[in-house]
Amino acid sequence: MKKLQTDSVQLAVLRCLHFANYATMALVVSFFPLYFDDIGFSKLQIGAVYSIGPMLSIFSNLLAGIISDKTKSLKLVLNLIFVGQIIALALLLPQREFAVVAVFMGLFYFFQTPVNTMMDSLSLLASERMNRSFASIRMFGSLGYAACAVVFGFILKATGSGLTLWIGLATVCCSLALAIALGNFQSSLKKFEFGGLIDIIRKKETLVFFLLVGLVSVAHRINEGFLAVAMRELGASDSLIGTAWLASAVSEIPMFFLLAKYGHRFRELPLLAFASVFYMIRMGLLGIIEEPWLFVLVQMMHSITFGIYYITALRYLQSIVPDEFRSSGQALYAVVWTGLSGLAAGTIGGWIYDAFGQPAVFRTAALFALTAAVGFLAVHFMRGRHS
Numbered sequence: 322m323k324k325l326q327t328d329s330v331q332l333a334v335l336r337c338l339h340f341a342n343y344a345t346m347a348l349v350v351s352f353f354p355l356y357f358d359d360i361g362f363s364k365l366q367i368g369a370v371y372s373i374g375p376m377l378s379i380f381s382n383l384l385a386g387i388i389s390d391k392t393k394s395l396k397l398v399l400n401l402i403f404v405g406q407i408i409a410l411a412l413l414l415p416q417r418e419f420a421v422v423a424v425f426m427g428l429f430y431f432f433q434t435p436v437n438t439m440m441d442s443l444s445l446l447a448s449e450r451m452n453r454s455f456a457s458i459r460m461f462g463s464l465g466y467a468a469c470a471v472v473f474g475f476i477l478k479a480t481g482s483g484l485t486l487w488i489g490l491a492t493v494c495c496s497l498a499l500a501i502a503l504g505n506f507q508s509s510l511k512k513f514e515f516g517g518l519i520d521i522i523r524k525k526e527t528l529v530f531f532l533l534v535g536l537v538s539v540a541h542r543i544n545e546g547f548l549a550v551a552m553r554e555l556g557a558s559d560s561l562i563g564t565a566w567l568a569s570a571v572s573e574i575p576m577f578f579l580l581a582k583y584g585h586r587f588r589e590l591p592l593l594a595f596a597s598v599f600y601m602i603r604m605g606l607l608g609i610i611e612e613p614w615l616f617v618l619v620q621m622m623h624s625i626t627f628g629i630y631y632i633t634a635l636r637y638l639q640s641i642v643p644d645e646f647r648s649s650g651q652a653l654y655a656v657v658w659t660g661l662s663g664l665a666a667g668t669i670g671g672w673i674y675d676a677f678g679q680p681a682v683f684r685t686a687a688l689f690a691l692t693a694a695v696g697f698l699a700v701h702f703m704r705g706r707h708s
Contacts, residue, residue: 328451331504335447335458338499340465342436345406345492347470348485349433351566352477356485357422366419373427378434379660385435386442386652395443396503402439403497405432410490438655443503445639445651456584456632460577467570474563526641529700531657533593534634535665536693538658540600540686541627542666544607548616551679557613565616569623576628589637590701596630597694601687608683 357367385402389395409429416422441459448455473488549562557565584592603622610616634654642650674682 334502336461339462341495343462343465344469347466348489352485356482359482360417370426374430377430379656381431382435382652382655396505399439399500402432402436406493414486438651442651454581456577457581463573533693533696535657535662536689538662539666540690542663543670543686552613552616555613565620568617569620572621572624573628576624580632589633590697592633594694594697597690600626600690604683604687608680
């Protein structure tokens with residue numbers, strides 16, 4: 322067992338775990354809707370099933386984060402999360418009734434939505450101990466997503482969508498096996514005190530950061546929620562829409578590699594402003610182009626926008642939240658990034674789409690990103706003046 326605890330082995334386990342976890346994500350995002358379509362669900366029913374995730378993520382992320390910090394056992398929480406996913410998928414296998422499927426998908430989402438947050442917390446703690454960059458670990462998630470989206474597509478095209486849940490069970494079982502082999506990187510941290518977390522949340526610096534994260538996230542979630550709809554409205558085929566998603570996933574990988582080598586040379590707030598400006602440009606372009614194939618090219622800007630923003634935001638969060646509150650801080654970040662902003666983007670974007678059409682949705686997203694860019698620069702200059 323001691324051989325499993327060496328840094329080189331733990332690094333390999335972490336990277337493989339990111340790969341396996343994002344393989345599951347690729348399946349959930351890209352192929353679960355097709356599975357539900359094939360068993361007879363309407364588009365409204367499929368949308369309703371997918372809306373469960375952002376709502377449950379608000380509660381499940383906070384619960385997982387606080388339990389992880391309180392018990393100092395991120396590993397145990399991750400294991401329970403993967404066991405919960407396996408149980409939910411096993412219960413889903415024979416189901417065809419919408420109400421029953423919605424309940425069991427809710428159970429699945431309850432255990433699935435906190436996993437990335439917990440993985441990021443663990444990887445940040447591990448990267449410090451191993452003297453490695455977080456990006457050099459996280460990039461294996463992008464590799465898993467991109468590679469498995471292609472592989473699963475070939476498999477399911479050849480065999481039919483009936484294997485979808487079985488493939489999901491296989492990827493989650495792989496994740497559980499890898500999570501069991503992980504070390505406990507929280508064991509040396511200070512004792513968790515709930516009052517200390519409240520004090521951190523009340524800090525003006527933290528509140529402003531989460532507000533700006535929310536603005537960028539609304540832009541990001543509008544792109545996620547309405548890109549396929551907009552492309553299909555302009556006549557894009559399903560394969561072209563899939564290519565657009567694949568282009569965004571693959572584009573992350575070189576940026577994560579560059580940030581792993583050179584990211585530490587740049588200050589976080591200017592980088593976040595830079596990424597937000599490119600989010601504005603990306604959303605603005607989606608609001609004016611009318612050729613579906615151009616959407617694929619614009620999606621490659623995901624490398625500059627999400628690639629830079631994601632890694633840099635976690636670096637900045639690391640600097641304002643102490644290690645003993647790492648999982649809770651990550652959970653709060655996820656609540657803003659995934660839960661609240663997902664609900665806001667769906668509500669605001671849906672209303673604007675129905676009232677004013679597709680271009681107005683992406684132009685609104687561009688305004689959110691521009692506001693965030695101005696905010697990050699303002700905070701940067703104010704911090705410089707005070708220091």
